[in-house]
Amino acid sequence: MSVDPNNPIPIYQQITDYIRRSIAAGVYRPGEMIPSLRVLALELTVNPNTVQRAFETLEREGLIHPRKGLGMFVTRHGATSAQSQSRTAVYETFVQGIRAGYDANMTTRRIRGVFEQAARDVATEVRSAK
Template identity: 45%
Template structure:
């Protein structure tokens, strides 16, 4: 298992959610590749010194979101056939959540859809200058 997951138990973010987000991010970045095996629930619980039910809950969420698949007796594996589509889906997921937070804040500060649209365009122009 090359990927070392870490958790911060003192954070206000639930531990299972920290694991879910890290696995999704690692998948999006290609650090975790499709077909790669995740540690067993017991192993990850011992590695992180967290209770096994929390790891099991994270794995269930990842399975529900189509990020991993678990086959009884064999273990949990990163899903996908090495195709770009699953990696892009995971990356979109990470991006969407970050974006959602920004939009929520913008809206609560009183910005209108058109205002936010303009901000998004400015940012996209900066990062994709060739597609202006």
């Protein structure tokens, strides 16, 4: 994973989203520890304060909790919460794209066509990344 500094979405939120999706995907399971602040900051070449802010958000959402001197751990309901949140995020993104399509006077059919093309493109991209 990497962070896009040119993306208008704040970096801390990009990180928040990334960790949330990782929890949803089972990369980090309930009871397990997620990578430490410093490790993430180094990996993403980002200021530790920024990672810290992402941790705060996830803690407020109840996905992770701190154990003193150890690190941040995924909560019991973390996985299921993260999954529904991720699904909602995807849903919202699609809604936004579909609305933009209608605004530009595209037909429902044409919008679906664009989606299918995007799906094909991402699928091949994912496959080739393996």
